[in-house]
Structure formats: C-alpha cells, structure tokens
Amino acid sequence: MRAGRRGIYLTAMRIGPHELSSNLFLSPLAGYTNLPMRLTVRELGGLGWATTDLVNARSLLERNRTALQLVASAPEDRPLAIQLFGSVPEEMRDAAVMCQELGAQSVDINMGCPVKKVVRIGGGSAMMNELDKTADLVRGMIAAVKIPVTAKMRLGWDDDNLTAPDLARVLEDVGVAAIFVHGRTRAQGFGGTVNLAGIRSVVEAVKTIPVIGNGDVTTPEAARHMLAETGCAGVSIGRGAFYDPWIFRRTEHLLRTGELLPEPNFPERLRVLRRHFERYVEFYGEEHGAKLFRKVAPWYAKRFGPAKPFKHRIITISSRADFEAAVAEFLAWRAQFCDEAGELREKFAPAPLVASFMRPAGEADVFARESIPVPKGPVEVW
Secondary structure, eight states, X not given: OOBOGGGOBOOOEEETTEEESOSEEEOOOTTTSSHHHHHHHHHHSOOOEEEEEEEEHHXXXXXXXXXXXXXXXXXXXXSEEEEEEOSOHHHHHHHHHHHHHTTOSEEEEEEOOOXXXXXXXXXXXXXXXXXXXXXXXXXXXXXXXXXXXXXXXXXXXXXXOOOHHHHHHHHHHHTOSEEEEESSOTTTTTOSOOOHHHHHHHHHHOSSSOEEEESOOOSHHHHHHHHHHHOOSEEEESTHHHHOTTHHHHHHHHHHHSOOOOOOXXXXXXXXXXXXXXXXXXXXXXXHHHHHHTTTHHHHHTTSSSOHHHHHHHTTOOSHHHHHHHHHHHHHHHGGGBOTTSSBOGGGSOOOOOOGGGSOTTOOOHHHHOOOOOOSSXXXXX
C-alpha cells in the first residue's frame, strides 16, 4: 500500500486481470453475505470487491438448492468471487470450474473458517496444518480455470502454530492471485485482539501478490490504521459492514482524501434498513425473507441508540406488514430520547466503535460477546 502526500492512501489495485475501483473488500460471512446484502452495500458505494458466503464444494456440484442460492448473483453484483470450502481435490477443482461457468470473476478458497463442523471435514482452518496437501489441492484448481484463484486464511491454528507466512509463500509459488488473512488464530475464534504484526508477517512473506488484511475493521480509521501498520494492499470488512453498511464509502473517501465523513443519520439508516429488507423479500419471498431478516435487523439496531423493544419485536416478523408495524412502534417509542430534529440527545447516542487493535490494553473486547452465529445444520446444506 502506497501513501500519497499528507498520508492519503491510494486505493486502486488489481487481482489477476481485474482492476478494482477501491482496495476495500466485503468478507464472506456464512448466512449473511448473500445477494441482498452485497447489493445493499454496493449501492452505497466504495466497495471494490465482494465475496459470497462460503459454499460447500460438493453441495455446489450436486446443485443443492441452498448452495445455488448462496452463489446467486446479478449484473450489478460485480466483481464477485465465490468462496468454496472442502478438502477433496477433485471436488474443489470441479467446483472451481462450475464457479467460472457461473460467471464469477474469481474463486476464493476458505482456509480460515474456525467452525468445528467445517474443520471436521478437513476444510477451513484445518487446511493450514498440511501445507503440501493444501498446495496440491490449490494447484489442481488453478490448472482447471482461467479466472484468478485466491485464498482466505488465519494466522495459524494457535499461537504455537503460526503457519500463515509459510502457507502464503507456498500458495504464491503455486499461483494464487491474492491472499486474504484474518489477524487471529483458529483457537481465538472471533475473540481477543487482532494481531497486526501477524498480518504484516504474511505481507513480508510474499514477493508480488497482494495481501488483504481482515479482522475487527469497524471504522474507516481502523481500516487506515491496518493499512499503515501492516503494509497490506487492501482491507476486507465483514462484521463491521453490519454495524455500518456505509463503511466502504466512508473508508474509500478517507483513504482518497484524508477527510472522515460523518456517520449516517437515523433517517438514512432507516432508509437502508427498509431497502435491505425489501431485497430479502424479493429474493427469498415475503414470509421466508421476513423470517431470515430477523437476524439482520438487530445489527442495524446496534447503532440506533436505545432500541430494546425493537430488537425484541423485529425477531417475530413474518411479513412486510409485520416489519412496518415493528418500525412504526419503534419510532413512536424512540421519540422520548430525541431532540426536536428527531436525532438522539447526546446522552443516548451509541458509543463510538473502536477496533480491538486500537483499544487501550485491557479494555473489554465487544466482538467476543457479539460474534455472528453460523447457520444451523450440517455443512452439506451450506
């Protein structure tokens, strides 16, 4: 990552033949980064590249209905990578070919998921333990497709097995186009502090391919700090985009100009919440979409200030009417905390978000308490 005058970071970068409009990426989150989510953040601006939910390679080859839903896209959902997980070389190779046929711009391999049921089948973080075996699998995928193949990893299995630099070197040698690295180990899950020095060690391990940092980037300032401290080429944002779907636009503006845009006001948050809900209904159908949105709306509410009744009410919705009733009830209740302009009085405003790697030592880790739950059911239906 290069810095211009006054420390303003340049944001253009490439993955394989693809020139990106920014160096900001939407991370894959199982059960969340579906087409409605991707279209919502793309519409708000600043996003350079998005990746689907992680998809079971075997399920995709079997044309499992859920797997096909996970990779569903649209013309405005570009550029797009499909993220695969699995451990059988032939299945991963053939699934990569299928991703190419579906029109994906890239295939990403999940080597970082810490969830037990993914690791148990040899996927996710388990791939970081057997470098030669993983290299052979990746080599077969690269040989089978013309689109770039990338990899998402963690720093290692635990603090005693920080294999990411070695794995990054191996993967660069076999031809991956980019490395995404989450600055925690598999043992940490989503708790504890993101290790920026660990990300930097991966950046320093490779020769030419871009390394994209990831983990607890919840604000534009955190993205800039990660770029500055690690030397990574870009930043991938997951949970931070659920607190603030505008984070890509705000971060791109900060990196390009040095100016920090204010957080969106409440009417804008409500507008995007409604638009996101409508996309769920359009994609999944009214009842199913409304029920699935029950787990999404509370993330918006985390930046609403006082919202306890809304959080309880929104997880009961089954229709558009239910959704609008929940919003109307919340607006009436919320008025008691607002000034004449409809904005929260200062003492009720939510506290600023601070990334784990920018908090004072010993301060509580909010993410340890607020990990996004993974989907239920066996990985075969992912």
